[in-house]
Amino acid sequence: xxxxxxxxxxxxxxxxxLRLSCAASGRTFSTSAMGWFRQAPGKEREFVxxxxxxxxRINYGDNVKGRFFISRDNAKNMVYLxxxxxxxxxxxxxxxxxxxxxxxxxxxxxxxxxxxGQGTQVTVSS
Numbered sequence: 001x002x003x004x005x006x007x008x009x010x011x012x013x014x015x016x017x018l019r020l021s022c023a024a025s026g027r028t029f030s031t032s033a034m035g036w037f038r039q040a041p042g043k044e045r046e047f048v049x050x051x052x053x054x055x056x057r058i059n060y061g062d063n064v065k066g067r068f069f070i071s072r073d074n075a076k077n078m079v080y081l082x083x084x085x086x087x088x089x090x091x092x093x094x095x096x097x098x099x100x101x102x103x104x105x106x107x108x109x110x111x112x113x114x115x116x117g118q119g120t121q122v123t124v125s126s
Contacts, residue, residue, distance in 0.1 A: 002026035002098040002115040009094060009120030012086055020081040020120060022096030030074040033099040033106045035113055036081045038092035038122075048094070049081060050106025059106045064090075086124045093119040 008020040020036070035050040049070035050059040058070055069082040079096060097113035099106070107113075 002028060002032060002100060004096045004098060004115055004117035006094065006096050006117045006120040009122045011123045011125065014086060014088055014124055014126050016086050016124070017082070017084045018086065018122060020083065020094055020096075020122075022079040022081075022117060024077045024079065024096075024098065026077075028100050029077045029098070031101050031103065033102045033104070034070075034072060034079045035097045035099065035106060036070060036079075036094060037097060037110055037113075038090075038094045039119075040092040043092075045095075045110050046092075047108040047110070050108065051079065052106055053103050057105050059108055061108065083122070086122075088124045088126045091122060091124050093121050095119045 003025045005023045036048040037045050039045045047061045051070045067085045072079045096117040098115040100114040
């Protein structure tokens with residue numbers, strides 16, 4: 001089992017940056033693909049970024065390509081999301097998710113992910 005706790009959200013002006021962190025517990029972290037998803041009020045959960053168990057394969061949602069960057073540190077059981085050039089439309093609750101014991105290309109749909117964090121709020125003002 002994997003438990004996930006996000007941090008690093010907050011209020012930022014458009015054009016600014018934030019770095020989200022996801023702390024994972026559990027012995028299967030290093031063999032799990034990890035993903036970041038976001039959900040704004042009244043909208044469906046949206047894929048932001050995913051990273052394979054080794055960090056060698058990365059996938060981004062079209063809305064964040066070139067602005068957001070995902071990384072992981074298996075020694076520390078951490079996943080990060082560096083968010084640059086933030087826009088008001090990036091405002092959402094950001095969730096970290098684990099696709100346990102999956103070693104393939106990180107998937108862009110929420111269904112395969114087994115564990116989810118509570119989320120951290122990101123608000124971008126114009």
